[in-house]
Amino acid sequence: MPDQNSTPDTAARGPVMQPSGREVPVAEHFVAPVLDDEGRAGIETQLADKPSNLWRDAWSSLRRNPIFIISALLMLFVLFVAAFPTVFTSASPDSQCTLSNANGAPTAGHPLGFTNQGCDILARVVHGASASLLVGFGATLGVLLVGILLGGLAGYFGGWVDAIVSRIMDIFFAVPLILGAIVLMAVPVMRQNAGIVTLAIVLTIFGWPQMARITRGAVLEVRSAEFITAARSLGMGKLSILFKHVLPNAAGPIIVVATLSLGIFIVVEASLSFLGIGLPPSILSWGHDISAARPQLRTNPGALFWPSLMLSITVLSFMMLGDALRDALDPKGRTR
Amino acid sequence: MSTSTESTNPGGRRRADRAAAPTATGSSAAGPGNTPLLELRNVGITFKTTTGDVEAVKETNITVMPGETVAIVGESGSGKSTSALAAMGLLPENGRISEGQVFFHGEDITHPSRKRLIALRGSEIGMVPQDPMSNLNPVWKIGFQVRETLKANGLPHADKDVVQALKDAGLSDGERRMNQYPHEFSGGMRQRALIAIGLACNPRLLIADEPTSALDVTVQKQILNHLEKLTKEKGTSVLLITHDLGLAAERADRVVVMQKGRVVESGPAQALLQNPKHPYTQQLVRAVPSLTPEDIGAADEGDAAQEIVQIKELVKEYKIRGSWGRSTQFRAVDEVSFTIRKGHTTAIVGESGSGKSTIAKMLLGLEDITSGTIHVDGKDISTFSNKEWFGFRRRVQPIFQNPYGSLDPMRSVFRSIEEPLRVHKVGDAKSRKEKVYDLLDRVALPRQLGDRYPNELSGGQRQRVAIARALALDPEIVVCDEAVSALDVLVQDQVLKLLGQLQEDLGLTYLFITHDLAVVREIAHDVCVMESGKLVEVGSVEQVFENPRQDYTRRLLDAIPGKDLLEV
Known part of the structure; x- marks a missing residue:
């Protein structure tokens, strides 16, 4: 045929x-x-031009992501404001308040006007940034420590360790973050010691299960990989395998959740301060200012608008950053 | 053989004579017997990616005559599956036929209408996909899934038709099977169910994409025998896609060899195999262990060699948790005794679930021993203290199967190879660096590979890195758990040769766990055959291969694809 x-x-x-x-x-x-490049299936020695790994790949895709660029610039701006408030205003946020300026319109040197108490709005907004960020970063740090440790142990050791940690996690999950914080902050001991550190601790107590759950999942995924078995047959101890091999491989999702949590913690701090149970009045906070500006909303909207805008920008920048990082670090979400 | 089978179609069970099927007149004015059933003419397939268009398949010509079996052979990424999928209009969203034409029985189906495509699929072209584990919908009964196919193609779909389709595919008690869910089936049974679905509508062409690569050899043989019988009876043409040249040569009338998206050689199976013309095909034929066995590894010194490992009545039991805290014992390894000779390769072969990997894990100290003993150099490893274990691990190192999972993706190649030295505190930074470079040289990898990460390396390169890591501590015994099973034949051949070379140079002792008997013949000196936890046969390679004493061993040997071609 x-x-x-x-x-x-x-x-x-x-x-x-x-x-x-x-x-x-x-x-x-x-x-x-026969073409030039075939029939020579020897040992492949050709290499890509540039070395690449997860972080380098993530960076190269982030660099071209407008959301990442915008959110990173916003975040840098907020950090700069918090670190060097005097660059933006020479006015003092609390010691130069005079009632004669109450609800005053913008004047030279006070471009945003005055609050009900006669304080410079710009100064209050600028100086309020550090408290919000400190609470946010403090709580995130706490959540990272507790969440990674407990989640990592639960995922890696499994069995009864996992059973106990997971049940504790479920209990804390059942309490909404804000509700839990309101209740705990109302406890006298907490009230007396109210401050940035106390608030960060309270937020950590109710925020860690999220991080622990993500870590546990990521660890479970890595734990059965053959390179872990290879490390075991090298005689490495369980804990050193956990810290040297398992956790670095779980870093991607952990970073994403940490960035998103940071935004959430800043919102919660503002909400609690707004309710009067977050930071004490002696510490400048956007939440306080928003709360204090409420009665004069009709006559002096600027006093409420500016701290709210700053709060929104800060939270938005962290949330968007988290989303951009997730796109870059989570291979499942990557569109290739 | 490619005889005209159009008139001898016995599968008229559901479909009357198909000779009257409408065919647009193709370019060739040949008679009906000479019209190819499927013809890919100069086909190019392009994929759109974020980095621009990639031409995955170029200038490809493949012809399948009626009643003929054609095999496409190539390594992963050679475009063999893509070509076949294109014929069925199953390319992914971002792929398209950018060049050439596809004819089905003279009709141009390069860019068919949706309607025509749906009419073609199932009834004219059937498909048996690769992975029996993921290609059946787990929430529907098998019978439902077969019925769906019949229904979609407008064929009678009463219970008896479904049962008949299952029976045709070799699931004899179809009445019972159709009411079972996929998870109740073994891998082989699932593949049969998929074959039932693929052939349910008596297609004229069956595309089988690696239909048996996930199965044990003995099951593979049964399934392929059955598929062959079935398609012969019905006069179905088969386009078989496989990475296994031996299998292709054994089952197909003609073989098409693809490399990097191009057909490098095609022709009658026998001729191509015995007289490969293209250098790539020649390499491929040489690399297939079942076709050209060669001796790799150190010379056998006979019984003079010292026994380094003695395994006596080794038992491993697992608890299987039942309901209400009841548990039953499962014996994964059942009173196994054998010895491993120093400087030699002992292979453990068996099908999946035979307990061969469990033995390796016990020797590596990754699993506890239930009873029995493993003596290494006369010392019982179960009595080791933690400190002794730590020292012992320097002497026994593993190489695993999956080249994608055996290296930490977050570590550079250099740090991966260096890690054993760090853990065991060998030398200082400078001497470690020298050692790592030395190891890279040994496994024939360039030194600048050191700062690369595993995701940049090919499967073969990764496996070389894994070998380098295993050798970092100068072990005496290396346990290779399916170390070459996941590699393409050419790469597999290279890695096996490397292992053989290292054995000769360093006097290594290998415990080689594999399901592939052809590989065993190349590399091993002694063979242990395992069946469901028990050791059924032990002996030298020559004894076991020339003169198998057990039925089971004989069956395993018979099932090596392409085995008979050797004697031709």
Whole structure:
């Protein structure tokens, strides 16, 4: 039977072999011309131009992501404001308040006007940034420590360790973050010691299960990989495997959740301060200012608007940053 | 053989004579017997990616005559599956046929209408996909899934038709099977169910994409025998996609070899195998262990060699948790005794679940021993203290199967290879660096590979890194758990040769766990055959291969694809 294995008009037609003698059907034996780069399937030594790994890949995709660029610039701006408030205003946020300026319109040197108490709005907004960020970063740090440790142990050791940690996690999950914080902050001991550190601790207490759950999941995924077995047969201890091999591989999702949590903690701090149970009045906070500006909303909306805008920008920048990081670090969400 | 089978279609169970099927006149004005059933003419397939268009398949010509079996062979990424999927209009969203034409029985189906495509699929072209574990919907009964196929193609779909389809595919008690869910089936049974679905509508062409690569060899043989019988009876053409040249040569009338998206050689199976013309095919034929066995590894010094490991009545039991805290014992390893000779390779072969990996894990101290003993150099490893274990681990190192999972993706190659030295506090930073470079040289990898990360390396390169890591502590015994099973044949051949070379140079002792008997013949000196936890046969390679004493061993040997071709 004739065989049209290579069309007659193909240039790439090689020598035709005639199978000798046998009863094999007379089919064409097509051989492609040998190209330079084939037939040499030796040890592959060619390498990509640039070394790459998860972080470098993530960075190169982040660099081209407008959301990341915008959110990173916003975040840097907020951090700069918090670190160097005097660059933006020379006015003092609390010691130069005079009631004669109450609800005053913007004047030279006070571009945003005055609050009900006669304080400079710009100064209050600028100086309020540090408290929000400190609470946010403090709580995130606490959540990272507790969440990674407990989640990592639960995921890596499994069994009864996992059972206990997971049940504790469920209990804390059942309490909404804000509600839990309100209740705990109302306890006298907490009230007396109210401050940035106390608030961060309270937020950590109710915020860690989220982080622990993510860590546990990521660790479970890595734990059965063969490189973990290889490390075990090297004689490495369980804890050193956990810290040297398992956790670094779980870093991606942990970073994403940490960034998102930071935004949430800043919101919660503002909410609690708004309710009057977060930071004490002696510490400047956007939440306080928003709360204090409420009665004069109709006459002096600027006093409420500016701290709210700063709060929104700060939270938005962390949330967007978290989203951008998730796109870059989570291979499942990556669109390639 | 490629005879005209159009008129001898016995599968008229559901479908009357198909000779009257409408065919647009193709370019060739040949008679009906000479019209190829499927013809890919100069086909190019392009994928759109974020980094631009990638031409995955170029200038590819593949012809399948009616009643003929054609195999496409190539390594992963050679474009063999892509070509076949294109014929069925199953390319992914971002892929398209950018060049050439596809003809089905003379009709141009390069860019078919949706309607025509749906009509073609199932009834004209059937498909048996690769992975039997993921290609059946777990929430529907098998019968439902077969019925769905019949229904979609407008064929009678009463219970008896479903049962018949299952029976045809070799699931004899179809009445019972159709009411079972996929998870109640073994891998082989699932593959049969998929074959039932693929052939349910008596297609004229069956595309089988690695239909048996996930199965044990003995099951593979049964399934392929059955598929062959079935397609012969019905006169179905088969386009078989496989990475296994031996299997292709054994089962197909004609073989098409693809490399990097191009057809490098195609022709009658026998001719191509015995007289490969293209250098790539020649390499491929040489690399297939079952076709050209060669001796790799150190020379056998006979019985003079010292026994380094003695395993006596080794038992491993697992508790299987039942309901209400009841548990039953499962014996994964059942009173196994054998010895490993120093400087030699002992292979443990068996099908999946035979307990071969469990033995390796016990020797590596990764699993506790239930009873029995393992003596290494006369010392019972179960009596080791933690400190003794730590020292012992320097002498026994593993190499695992999955080249993608055996290296920490967050560590550079250099740090991965260096890690054993750090853990065991060998040398200082400078001497460690020298050692790592030395190891990279040994496994024939360039030194600048050191700062790369595993995701940049190919499977073969990763496996070389894993070997380098295992050798970092100068072990005496290396346990290779399916160390070459996941690699393409050419790469597998290279890695096996490397292992053989290292054995000769360093006097290594290998415990080689594998399901592939062809590989065993190449590398091993002694063979242990395991069946469901028990050791059924032990002996030298020559004894076991020339003169198998057990039925089971014989069956395993018979099932090596391409085995008979050797004697031709």
